[in-house]
Amino acid sequence: MCDEEANGIGDIVPDDRVIYRACSRSNFLTSAKDAVREIAFQKDGRNHKDGLSLALSPAESIRYLEKNHGIIRISVGEIHQLGRGLEVRYDTATPLHVLIRNLPCMDRTSGEKELAIAVSAELAMKAQIESASSVPKSTPPAVDP
């Protein structure tokens, strides 16, 4: 698998947690916005050197994105129980950031790509929609002068 970097990788996230991923493309959701598409769980090794990024809260999932088209969620237990060797781990440098590790990459060998497409389909089947439309970033409360 293509997780080249292991710096800042923490403990395994417990199965009872739910984690969130911002829809950085409109087609993370079906056009009817009633299901999650496989592309939401595809990753390239050149862009995701330490794993696929998700977050422990919906707000954290959209924090670093200029735009989003909604938010999806998935249970950590369902990821671990897929039987694909995936692990959800904390990022020790960013408290609300987690990574799906051991996810195969789309940009390596054709064998790994086939596995990446299959695993992304299984993850998409398990994922649910948290928000089907763009979620604004919360702004900090105004400070009284």
Next chain:
Amino acid sequence: MTALASVFACRTSATPSQKGNGGDGYFWNFRLLNKVTDALCDVDLYESKEELKPTGSAVITAANALINLPPQDVDSVEIEPYQGELSLIWRAATNKRVKAMFGQAKNSYSVYYEQMADGHVIQSHLEPNADHNYLRERLTWLHS
């Protein structure tokens, strides 16, 4: 001339269309061209402005693949740019999928198919050296 215009010019000039004669072929290709162009130009399908776009070669190969398919497969296709690759995706219910992928390398043409049951992929294969015939075979399987 852009990649899309090349396909369009090629298919509307000398080559007889499979979709009909004369004007029918012209409008068919125009509709197909619009479909591909809409997806390629949809900024919401890209993660950022910096994301790699599909190459002209990928666009031409994908458009040629579509031209060789029956109208119902063209109508039902999902067109998906992803990190410089262009994918054409077809689905049957929720358990079968065929995905043709056209990458950055010239003549890159691969086809993946899968069948799922109970949330797991029970049958899949990625053919890295596919062609139009192979894609048609997999679409026949998809519809079977």
